[in-house]
Amino acid sequence: MPEIHVRLFAGLHDLVGRRELVLSMPDGATIGQLRDRLGEEYPIVQPLLSTLVCAVDEEYVAPEHVLRDGEDVALIPPISGGS
Amino acid sequence: MDHGHLHIDRSTGDIDPASRAALRAARQGERRPSKGGRMPVSVYIPTPFRKMTGNRQHVEAEGADVREVLADVDKQFPGFHSLVFGTGDAVPAHINIYVNKQEITSLDGIATKVRDGDEVAVIPAMAGGAGDQPRRRIGALTPEQVDRYSRHIIMPQVGPSGQRKIMESSVLIIGAGGLGSPIAVYLALAGIGRIGIVDFDTVDISNLQRQILHQNDDIGKPKALSAKETINAYNPDVEVTTHQVPITSENALAIIGGYDYVINGADNFAARYLVNDACYFLKKPLIDGSILLFDGQVTVYLPDKGCYRCLYPSPPPPGMVPSCAEAGVLGALCGTVGTIQATEALKLILGVGETLHGRLLLYDALAMEFRQVRIRKDPKCVLCGEPDDPSAKVTELIDYDAFCGGAFGHTNEEEQKAADATSALREQSKV
Numbered sequence: 414m415p416e417i418h419v420r421l422f423a424g425l426h427d428l429v430g431r432r433e434l435v436l437s438m439p440d441g442a443t444i445g446q447l448r449d450r451l452g453e454e455y456p457i458v459q460p461l462l463s464t465l466v467c468a469v470d471e472e473y474v475a476p477e478h479v480l481r482d483g484e485d486v487a488l489i490p491p492i493s494g495g496s
Numbered sequence: 497m498d499h500g501h502l503h504i505d506r507s508t509g510d511i512d513p514a515s516r517a518a519l520r521a522a523r524q525g526e527r528r529p530s531k532g533g534r535m536p537v538s539v540y541i542p543t544p545f546r547k548m549t550g551n552r553q554h555v556e557a558e559g560a561d562v563r564e565v566l567a568d569v570d571k572q573f574p575g576f577h578s579l580v581f582g583t584g585d586a587v588p589a590h591i592n593i594y595v596n597k598q599e600i601t602s603l604d605g606i607a608t609k610v611r612d613g614d615e616v617a618v619i620p621a622m623a624g625g626a627g628d629q630p631r632r633r634i635g636a637l638t639p640e641q642v643d644r645y646s647r648h649i650i651m652p653q654v655g656p657s658g659q660r661k662i663m664e665s666s667v668l669i670i671g672a673g674g675l676g677s678p679i680a681v682y683l684a685l686a687g688i689g690r691i692g693i694v695d696f697d698t699v700d701i702s703n704l705q706r707q708i709l710h711q712n713d714d715i716g717k718p719k720a721l722s723a724k725e726t727i728n729a730y731n732p733d734v735e736v737t738t739h740q741v742p743i744t745s746e747n748a749l750a751i752i753g754g755y756d757y758v759i760n761g762a763d764n765f766a767a768r769y770l771v772n773d774a775c776y777f778l779k780k781p782l783i784d785g786s787i788l789l790f791d792g793q794v795t796v797y798l799p800d801k802g803c804y805r806c807l808y809p810s811p812p813p814p815g816m817v818p819s820c821a822e823a824g825v826l827g828a829l830c831g832t833v834g835t836i837q838a839t840e841a842l843k844l845i846l847g848v849g850e851t852l853h854g855r856l857l858l859y860d861a862l863a864m865e866f867r868q869v870r871i872r873k874d875p876k877c878v879l880c881g882e883p884d885d886p887s888a889k890v891t892e893l894i895d896y897d898a899f900c901g902g903a904f905g906h907t908n909e910e911e912q913k914a915a916d917a918t919s920a921l922r923e924q925s926k927v
Contacts, residue, residue, distance in 0.1 A: 496673030
């Protein structure tokens, strides 16, 4: 099972209370499924999931991206502040 | 292009009857006698609307008057009418229509007759592409300017010609708050020719923890005005235009159309989507930045090369991502993110270096880490791409408060939340 390093940004790490976590995902799992798993483990982030920018090794990927062992995932929510 | 020399006060729409009659007479005099019937006229399509016409600058259309001509354009290019007129039938305040370079409100309005060979031009007010703007031209720098900008001019990437580019450019800053403050100050010091400030708020004491455009004596003053005073105190050469109104779907094209570059320091999602969409329609480079608590995000969107909606297709549910008023923000973080935005604007103006276009810069002040993610244009973006469902395509500015769930912007609810938080803080600090 691929071990995926997940880094949470902005509002997301405040909600989860951690900046980084490691998730074991089944073989062939996509980043969309990883995102859903985060929502299962931390239901508070559920409403944000569809808005997250997902990046693998510092490059934006679509939800269909299949994860590989050791990949570095970044989940980035939008923030709106400016004032 | 020249839009004619007649200027009408758009706030009142006034033109006295005598000059209206004289104009009409002058116009009749210069034309051939009417042959009647429907004749082809040439319709000038400005840059923001050209995506409707397959990038054609002029299209031929038929009709006896302006209304019929525009209806014919819409028949040839479905959607043209709603892009220009929105949902109504009246000419929107931000659109000027010209027949042979004469604005039609001085003639017979939308019923103005047209004939074979006439040119009808549809121009967003003050706007259009860069070519539609009278540009500020700077000749040789004065000795005082050479001194003032000497630390720029001695750099090979700037030089006297680069400094002139800076002084010839215009930049619109959305919001005179946490981000708008450092952006405006550094652009003013750099000698940007014209800075526009959009902000309808007044200075509050709680702004002074971070908003370096405003000082103690400014409390209660309109922020745009306070910003103008600060900018001109730093550099009297900078022309400052204040827009003391909320930016809305009705005024965004007219305001943004008047500038070369747009820098976003808005404080809510509705304004961010609105500014993004307006910049896309007007083909303006947008330097985007946002902040919250100890985090910042910055990127650059260039015309037709991706937009905010490619990155964030839909806003989070209302209340899920708090504003700075609700959750707070580290004052110094505004400086870091805002000066990065100002830096990117100056690089774009100078045409040097690699901008953040195609990259989202993520700043985590608690970890003191900068990271970046490579991003790209979404070919299925509802704004700048071709969505699977063609009816989902955004072809005009929409109701952004409704799009974002109505809970963003300066709602009473948000102000109340911030006020509650402040009074709770006061209670706590008594203990």
